[in-house]
Amino acid sequence: MNESFKALSDPTRRKIIRLLRDKNMTAGEIAEHFNMKKPSISHHLNSLKHAKLVLDERQGQHIVYSLNTTVVQEVFGWFLEMIDSKKEEDKDEK
Amino acid sequence: MNESFKALSDPTRRKIIRLLRDKNMTAGEIAEHFNMKKPSISHHLNSLKHAKLVLDERQGQHIVYSLNTTVVQEVFGWFLEMIDSKKEEDKDEK
DNA sequence: TTAGTATTTAGATAATTATCTAAATATAGA
């Protein structure tokens, strides 16, 4: 999970996640949303891949990236723990 | 919100958040949970403070740190958006 | 005022990270 937190620390990568939330995309399509050279996008995608936040699949000349919602949900769960259990404590006290 | 994501990218800082979830603590109390020199803890606390994830209050010789759940919830909301709206789309299609 | 304790700040250092350029690799079609 540390890798996920690290990957999400960068705004470019968060935007990539947001893009892939809506639909799967090729590396080139993703790159079009940024004013950045493609190797840099590759580097970011590699980071997200390493954290398993995205999955990649080659389709001929293209590589299609998709969001791995399972891992996003894991990180989500961490926040839930930080917020939710605190609410439960409050309830118990009342 | 970028500051929050950055702050949370470090495991030491995430552990601090987890500690403060349970109860407010002084810098010294927090430091006891880590095998690290106090200036380093200070550095981490400063990062969390800068991101507004924690709040500090001097009480005599001590500085007490508390979790700022509002900001934690903001970040939580980001994940909700990544997960939740995707679920809604699925529902609409069914 | 001095001494003790809590905590931070400053500075150094090594490691990590984000972007670029150049080159390499993978796929497809002629």
Add this chain to the structure above:
DNA sequence: TCTATATTTAGATAATTATCTAAATACTAA
């Protein structure tokens, strides 16, 4: 095989980050 396109890898570089040591600051009590 050559050419074109998509994408990644490699290397350089500047910026950022995490830990340490030394020093400074803040508060308390004698």
